[in-house]
Amino acid sequence: MRAILIRVGADGTPDGGKWNAPVHCSSGRFVYIPIIEDTVAFHPGCERRFDEVADPLMGFLAEHREPTFHWRRRMDAKRGQPMHLDPDYEHLTYGDNGAKRGNTLRDFKPDDLIVFYSGLKAIPSADDLVYALVGVYVIEEIVKSAPLVEASRRGENAHTRKATMHPTDIVVRARPGVSGRCERCIPIGAKREGDKSNYYLLPDVETAWGGFIKADGSRWKSPCLNRSATPPLLGDPAGFLKWWKSQNVALVRRNFTA
Numbered sequence: 001m002r003a004i005l006i007r008v009g010a011d012g013t014p015d016g017g018k019w020n021a022p023v024h025c026s027s028g029r030f031v032y033i034p035i036i037e038d039t040v041a042f043h044p045g046c047e048r049r050f051d052e053v054a055d056p057l058m059g060f061l062a063e064h065r066e067p068t069f070h071w072r073r074r075m076d077a078k079r080g081q082p083m084h085l086d087p088d089y090e091h092l093t094y095g096d097n098g099a100k101r102g103n104t105l106r107d108f109k110p111d112d113l114i115v116f117y118s119g120l121k122a123i124p125s126a127d128d129l130v131y132a133l134v135g136v137y138v139i140e141e142i143v144k145s146a147p148l149v150e151a152s153r154r155g156e157n158a159h160t161r162k163a164t165m166h167p168t169d170i171v172v173r174a175r176p177g178v179s180g181r182c183e184r185c186i187p188i189g190a191k192r193e194g195d196k197s198n199y200y201l202l203p204d205v206e207t208a209w210g211g212f213i214k215a216d217g218s219r220w221k222s223p224c225l226n227r228s229a230t231p232p233l234l235g236d237p238a239g240f241l242k243w244w245k246s247q248n249v250a251l252v253r254r255n256f257t258a
Helices: 053-062 069-078 100-106 153-156 204-211 237-247
Strands: 003-007 022-024 095-097 113-123 129-143 168-176 180-187 191-194 195-201
Touching: 022 053, 053 069, 100 168, 113 237, 129 191, 195 204, 204 237
Parallel strands: 003 113, 022 113
Antiparallel strands: 095 168, 113 129, 129 168, 129 180, 191 195
């Protein structure tokens, strides 16, 4: 069994829309805000726009009595724009290109794991982000070339919604019942003394997961979470599963809010 840790959602970068999705620290509930889509041509009926996120986001903020001006201004700037809804927790899919992580995932098998995490903005407002686990997939199958996805299922993933699908893109389909979006997120990272910029795995999490390793089997020297260009493999997938079960967090097949 193998397990990979992949960062998803709005994360403060230009592709992420220069903002971070909110999380209520006391309850662990959060909003999933996808990144910006880089294409404008889609298969008929497959386009997904940021307008879908607006009501769930505003409802979440109102429920937690969070001032909405900051969020509404950013949301209004995104209205009408296509979003890259990936992973799509409703359909239990995740797509990736043929770059480093796509190549790594291409070799994954059924029962291997994808662990999703995000850098979230705490409400009530706090300076530091909350780096947290937000979803878990147990792989059921991998379509190793996006154009092979049947037309009736193109709307299930961001990589097959596009009118032009790249043959090196893959689409992961996860197993229902044991895969989905976390009903509440689980904090897994924090800053370390002497480093004001980076976030690292919490020591107990690092121990339970067996740290990070590269695709060639070598160990990452530092389990940094906000330098995520090359997603790491978990050193001890079985240890992760034991840790995950101990968290007692429900998984849901909904995208934006639990």
